[in-house]
Amino acid sequence: MIDYFKSVWAWFHTILIGMKITFTHLFSKKVTIQYPNERYPIPHNAKNRLQLYPDLCNGCMQCARVCPVQCIDVETIRVVPTDPDKPVMGDGTQRKLWVSVYDIDFAKCCFCGLCTTVCPTEAIKHTTDFEYSSYTREGLIYHFSAMSSEQVEQKKKLFEEWSAKEKAAKAGKVAEPSSVEKGEN
Numbered sequence: 682m683i684d685y686f687k688s689v690w691a692w693f694h695t696i697l698i699g700m701k702i703t704f705t706h707l708f709s710k711k712v713t714i715q716y717p718n719e720r721y722p723i724p725h726n727a728k729n730r731l732q733l734y735p736d737l738c739n740g741c742m743q744c745a746r747v748c749p750v751q752c753i754d755v756e757t758i759r760v761v762p763t764d765p766d767k768p769v770m771g772d773g774t775q776r777k778l779w780v781s782v783y784d785i786d787f788a789k790c791c792f793c794g795l796c797t798t799v800c801p802t803e804a805i806k807h808t809t810d811f812e813y814s815s816y817t818r819e820g821l822i823y824h825f826s827a828m829s830s831e832q833v834e835q836k837k838k839l840f841e842e843w844s845a846k847e848k849a850a851k852a853g854k855v856a857e858p859s860s861v862e863k864g865e866n
Contacts (some may be wrong), residue, residue, distance in 0.1 A: 725812035729811040731785055733825035737804035737854045740778035742798035744805055752789035753796060758836045761843040770802070780827065781833040788821040809858035 714721065723729070740757035757778040760768055769774035796805050815821050828836070 706843065723809045723811070727811075728794050728807045730787070730808050730809075731790065731792075731796065731805055731806045732781055732807045733785070734771065734864060735780060735783065735804070735825055735827035737802045738780050739770060739776065739804070740780045741801060743799045743801070747795045747799045749795065750789045751794060752786040752792055754782060754784040754786075755780065758833070758840055761839050763838060763843060766834075767818050772802070779828065779833075779836050781828055781836065783825040784822055785825070786822045788818055 693737070719742040740755065743756045745751075745755045757783050760777055760779060768779060770776050777840075792807070794807060797803075797807055
C-alpha cells in the first residue's frame with residue numbers, strides 16, 4: 682500500500698515539475714520570430730546575392746575569368762565608330778563594348794566575392810539580399826542586361842557591316858599598291 686502512495690506521489694510530483702516548466706516558458710520572452718515580418722539582423726560583412734549595375738559595366742570579362750565555378754556568362758559587342766547612339770558608362774566615360782549578355786547562375790555561385798574584387802569599375806557588388814529561392818533551376822539564373830534582344834541583334838548587324846567595310850577597305854589598300862608595283866616593273 683505504501684508503494685501505491687509513493688507511485689501516486691511520484692506521478693503527481695512529475696506533473697507539478699512539468700507544469701512549473703510550462704508556466705515559466707509561457708510567460709517568458711518568445712524566441713521564435715515571425716519570419717516574413719521580422720528578421721534577424723544580417724552581419725555587415727555577409728556575402729549574399731550579387732547585384733550588377735549595367736551602366737557601370739565596361740565588359741572587360743574579368744569577373745567571368747576569375748570565377749572559380751564559371752557561373753558568370755558575359756557576351757560583348759564592339760562599339761562601332763559610326764554608331765548613332767554613342768554609349769556612355771555611368772561615370773561619363775566613353776564605352777568601347779556593348780554588354781549584350783550578363784548572366785549569373787546562382788545555383789552554381791559559391792559567393793566567394795572574387796568577381797567583386799577584380800571589377801575595375803565596381804559594377805558588381807554583394808548585397809544583403811539573401812532570399813532568392815525558386816521552384817525551377819532556370820529561376821536561379823539572373824539576366825542583367827540593359828539591352829533588349831532587338832537592340833542586341835541591331836548592334837551585331839551594325840558591327841558586321843562595319844567590319845565588312847573595314848576588310849574591304851584593307852583589301853582595297855593592299856590590292857592597290859601591288860597592282861601599281863606590277864605596272865611599274
